[in-house]
Amino acid sequence: xxxxxxxxxxxxxxxxxxxxxxxxxxxxxxxxxxxxxxxxxxxxxxxxxxxxxxxxxxxxxxxxxxxxxxxxxxxxxxxxx
Amino acid sequence: xxxxxxxxxxxxxxxxxxxxxxxxxxxxxxxxxxxxxxxxxxxxxxxxxxxxxxxxxxxxxxxxxxxxxxxxxxxxxxxxxxxxxxxxxxxxxxxxxxxxxxxxxxxxxxxxxxxxxxxxxxxxxxxxxxxxxxxxxxxxxxxxxxxxxxxxxxxxxxxxxxxxxxxxxxxxxxxxxxxxxxxxxxxxxxxxxxxxxxxxxxxxxxxxxxxxxxxxxxxxxxxxxxxxxxxxxxxxxxxxxxxxxxxxxxxxxxxxxxxxxxxxxxxxxxxxxxxxxxxxxxxxxxxxxxxxxxxxxxxxxxxxxxxxxxxxxxxxxxxxxxxxxxxxxxxxxxxxxxxxxxxxxxxxxxxxxxxxxxxxxxxxxxxxxxxxxxxxxxxxxxxxxxxxxxxxxxxxxxxxxxxxxxxxxxxxxxxxxxxxxxxxxxxxxxxxxxxxxxxxxxxxxxxxxxxxxxxxxxxxxxxxxxxxxxxxxxxxxxxxxxxxxxxxxxxxxxxxxxxxxxxxxxxxxxxxxxxxxxxxxxxxxxxxxxxxxxxxxxxxxxxxxxxxxxxxxx
Numbered sequence: 001x002x003x004x005x006x007x008x009x010x011x012x013x014x015x016x017x018x019x020x021x022x023x024x025x026x027x028x029x030x031x032x033x034x035x036x037x038x039x040x041x042x043x044x045x046x047x048x049x050x051x052x053x054x055x056x057x058x059x060x061x062x063x064x065x066x067x068x069x070x071x072x073x074x075x076x077x078x079x080x081x
Numbered sequence: 082x083x084x085x086x087x088x089x090x091x092x093x094x095x096x097x098x099x100x101x102x103x104x105x106x107x108x109x110x111x112x113x114x115x116x117x118x119x120x121x122x123x124x125x126x127x128x129x130x131x132x133x134x135x136x137x138x139x140x141x142x143x144x145x146x147x148x149x150x151x152x153x154x155x156x157x158x159x160x161x162x163x164x165x166x167x168x169x170x171x172x173x174x175x176x177x178x179x180x181x182x183x184x185x186x187x188x189x190x191x192x193x194x195x196x197x198x199x200x201x202x203x204x205x206x207x208x209x210x211x212x213x214x215x216x217x218x219x220x221x222x223x224x225x226x227x228x229x230x231x232x233x234x235x236x237x238x239x240x241x242x243x244x245x246x247x248x249x250x251x252x253x254x255x256x257x258x259x260x261x262x263x264x265x266x267x268x269x270x271x272x273x274x275x276x277x278x279x280x281x282x283x284x285x286x287x288x289x290x291x292x293x294x295x296x297x298x299x300x301x302x303x304x305x306x307x308x309x310x311x312x313x314x315x316x317x318x319x320x321x322x323x324x325x326x327x328x329x330x331x332x333x334x335x336x337x338x339x340x341x342x343x344x345x346x347x348x349x350x351x352x353x354x355x356x357x358x359x360x361x362x363x364x365x366x367x368x369x370x371x372x373x374x375x376x377x378x379x380x381x382x383x384x385x386x387x388x389x390x391x392x393x394x395x396x397x398x399x400x401x402x403x404x405x406x407x408x409x410x411x412x413x414x415x416x417x418x419x420x421x422x423x424x425x426x427x428x429x430x431x432x433x434x435x436x437x438x439x440x441x442x443x444x445x446x447x448x449x450x451x452x453x454x455x456x457x458x459x460x461x462x463x464x465x466x467x468x469x470x471x472x473x474x475x476x477x478x479x480x481x482x483x484x485x486x487x488x489x490x491x492x493x494x495x496x497x498x499x500x501x502x503x504x505x506x507x508x509x510x511x512x513x514x515x516x517x518x519x520x521x522x523x524x525x526x527x528x529x530x531x532x533x534x535x536x537x538x539x540x541x542x543x544x545x546x547x548x549x550x551x552x553x554x555x556x557x558x559x560x561x562x563x564x565x566x567x568x569x570x571x572x573x574x575x576x577x578x579x580x581x582x583x584x585x586x587x588x589x590x591x592x593x594x595x596x597x598x599x600x601x602x603x604x605x606x607x608x609x610x611x612x613x614x615x616x617x618x619x620x621x622x623x624x625x626x627x628x629x630x631x632x633x634x635x
Contacts, residue, residue, distance in 0.1 A: 056277060
């Protein structure tokens with residue numbers, strides 16, 4: 001266990017930072033959900049759930065992708081410091 | 082209700098999660114080959130990582146389902162469990178108790194009892210904690226299977242074994258490090274998987290202001306209706322909330338329960354360890370946005386027959402409040418998002434189980450196995466024991482889950498065990514850390530007396546052995562009020578007996594207590610740290626926010 005952290009949650013040596021994993025999960029899920037939202041918008045057939053007409057997959061998927069990108073950038077920036 | 086139907090894409094979302102956490106376990110195995118690596122995640126974490134894990138270890142799916150339902154039942158009173166019932170204790174842990182825990186380089190909370198008092202006090206706590214964690218883990222497993230069977234129509238056995246084997250794999254491989262990584266991923270999944278329920282709910286019902294305005298007086302305030310039990314939906318008084326919940330239960334849980342405290346032990350230095358619960362307190366304070374928010378939406382929809390929203394019935398024919406959150410997911414989420422919501426719940430269940438198992442394997446290995454079975458065990462041997470204990474712990478959880486399936490009343494007892502174990506322990510810890518005159522016999526007999534008091538009160542109140550009024554200040558107390566007062570009296574008895582026996586016995590010398598007791602522990606010089614990076618500053622900010630939300634919802 002020689003690789004210590006640098007104080008920001010980023011083990012600088014070999015261990016991949018936890019924030020990378022979080023960013024990865026949010027990114028993958030965000031892309032899947034957004035793709036479903038796009039498919040829904042293109043088909044024009046809104047899901048049969050309450051407020052389905054707002055196409056929550058589309059905007060919530062984009063929120064998740066944005067969060068993933070922000071976390072990824074913060075992780076890179078903090079890792080470089 | 083009809084069960085929630087999953088599409089192929091929902092299954093993909095769920096399967097990806099399982100693949101992901103197993104991958105994390107395999108990846109982290111190389112970093113968990115020493116005792117400190119396996120049991121304490123190498124003591125390498127920053128305050129942010131440890132803080133999120135600290136909170137997430139407590140943030141199981143049972144809590145999410147339970148308190149969303151609790152809000153439907155009690156209204157805003159449920160928020161007491163997130164604010165007065167958590168934040169002061171978390172801040173106290175960070176500011177005042179963590180220096181003694183962290184600086185003594187112990188592996189567990191029972192380990193502190195050993196160095197501060199003696200072996201028998203440690204064993205008393207270690208055994209009771211081990212039993213409690215296995216039971217909790219089993220009940221978690223049972224609850225998960227119940228939820229998945231009810232809402233998704235999944236098979237009991239498949240649910241329990243798939244989740245048990247998955248948790249066993251990644252904890253056996255990566256130890257606490259795996260548990261912490263998955264807990265943090267779970268924290269984000271819960272926010273992104275379930276926050277949308279509250280958002281869509283408020284969009285449908287006209288917003289939080291509209292929902293709050295329609296709540297009855299007994300449910301819409303935190304304190305102004307707590308003068309008498311009959312004035313609020315929880316049927317407790319302000320004194321019950323403050324003494325039972327805000328003081329004993331909350332401090333007993335957040336400052337002594339090794340399940341959460343273990344996460345702070347994984348911090349890289351003392352300042353990070355002290356910041357761990359303080360940073361976690363901010364995340365705890367905002368959780369009601371999801372839980373209370375969804376509960377208020379469910380309450381509002383239940384009051385509107387045109388909404389078509391209705392809770393399931395429980396086995397006694399009454400409303401099953403725990404069904405509120407899954408029913409809201411079903412109401413609002415289309416394909417894909419359903420998979421995400423179910424994954425968030427699954428992640429919560431499995432992280433709760435992993436949290437219990439990591440705490441269990443540490444306490445068993447260091448406080449029972451090394452203490453009474455193999456005192457000269459090598460570090461490598463202890464890691465091996467930890468891995469075996471993980472698997473045994475999971476198997477015991479599965480057995481507990483099957484027993485619970487046969488005897489559902491076990492659920493009632495398990496909730497009460499928190500009061501038996503944690504409430505008196507807080508008195509022991511408080512006296513141990515802040516009163517150097519506290520002796521080992523005092524701690525042991527006080528802890529034992531407190532645990533027995535809680536146990537007898539639980540049985541007495543449950544089976545009507547005596548009039549509840551002298552204990553609960555109500556002739557017909559709710560279960561919640563009984564729990565709170567039972568914890569309070571267990572604490573009082575433990576405190577009183579510990580002080581009494583301590584005054585009659587010989588204390589340890591100052592030399593022996595150095596680093597373990599207030600006044601005998603030198604302050605660690607952390608070098609120059611700007612004021613805005615100190616635990617005290619962030620604790621003050623958290624306290625101001627706590628006061629603000631309580632005044633706002635007074």
